[in-house]
Amino acid sequence: MIDSDISTDLSQDKHVICLLSIPDGYDLLIKAIRIIFCDKFYGWEVLRAKDKLLKFNSHLSNLMCHIKRSQCYIVDISDQDPDVMFQAGMMASFHDERPLIFICQEHKKNSICDSLFGTHITYYSWNGDKTNLDSLIKQLSEGFRRRKYLDDLNQFGKYHYLEVELFVYKEICAENAAKILAIYYTTIEEFVKTKTDVVAKRTDLEVKKIQHYQDMIKAYYEIFEDADLDES
Incomplete structure (x- = not known):
């Protein structure tokens, strides 16, 4: 059961918050996204719900608090991880007016579930431990830059998050x-x-x-x- 005060507006105007849904084992990917969106053009805070506890009574309440206070969502569907897909559904259901960006490894694009066909997805090359950080940043940056509506989110944040x-x-x-x-x-x-x-x-x-x-x-x-x- 979700707390009755879960709908409380937890947004703030100091900086934009981008919530990630990425499974464990992809630290380099998370690092690349943080570097992109925490840089001076954006200045956002980028995190997963598990990184910061806003509600201590349940994982679901904590997730909902993060969804409520975030202005943007990024979901990696490469592995179609059940927890990730559940979080993506929650993001889309509760705040469909906020950008929900899907990313996926290039070599796994053919395994994407039917329900996501036609969805605008940003693809990137992934080679496990041999993946190069600078190359990953470049690939993702180019994909994100094509989404001009992301630039508009900067109006919600006056400052740059210290990352x-x-x-x-x-x-x-x-x-x-x-x-x-x-x-x-x-x-x-x-x-x-x-x-x-x-x-x-x-x-x-x-x-x-x-x-x-x-x-x-x-x-x-x-x-x-x-x-x-x-x-x-």
């Missing part, structure tokens, strides 16, 4: 430092507007390194000193 994997991929900072920053700051704007000594007290990172991170982020995201950054 650890993007920071590491773009060599903005080391993984350990990025993970520490992500604990205290949700968006990159929130981080860069905070004085370095305040960040240092919160995180135990060196002021000099914090200044370096902020300078790199400002340059990459083209954030200027007079930018409209609300105080938290």
Whole structure:
């Protein structure tokens, strides 16, 4: 049974949230999608429902909370995993006005179930552990860019989500430092507007390194000193 307060609007306007339904064993695929949509053009938060518990009483309640608060959904149908297909059905049933994007491995396109024939699907090459991250990002980016309606979702988010994997991929900072920053700051704007000594007290990172991170982020995201950054 779903909680009676499950319909509560959990959306927020700080950044766009994209909910993934991808089975375990595809960490590189998830990483590629995160890097694409957390980059400066989008700045979205990308996650699976199991990554963050919003409801503790049941998996279904937690899933519904994530579906409610997300503006976009991406589902990998390569393996036709039962849990993935169930989540896709929930996404389509409860929020059919929000983009639901299907992706699939190129060599499995002939095994797609009949009910998905005619659906616009983004295909990508997958070679298991030998799959190249940069090539995967390029393939998926080209497919996503053709979906112009995704650009319109940026109006729902004012800020860029602070994503650890993007920071590491773009060599903005080391993984350990990025993970520490992500604990205290949700968006990159929130981080860069905070004085370095305040960040240092919160995180135990060196002021000099914090200044370096902020300078790199400002340059990459083209954030200027007079930018409209609300105080938290």
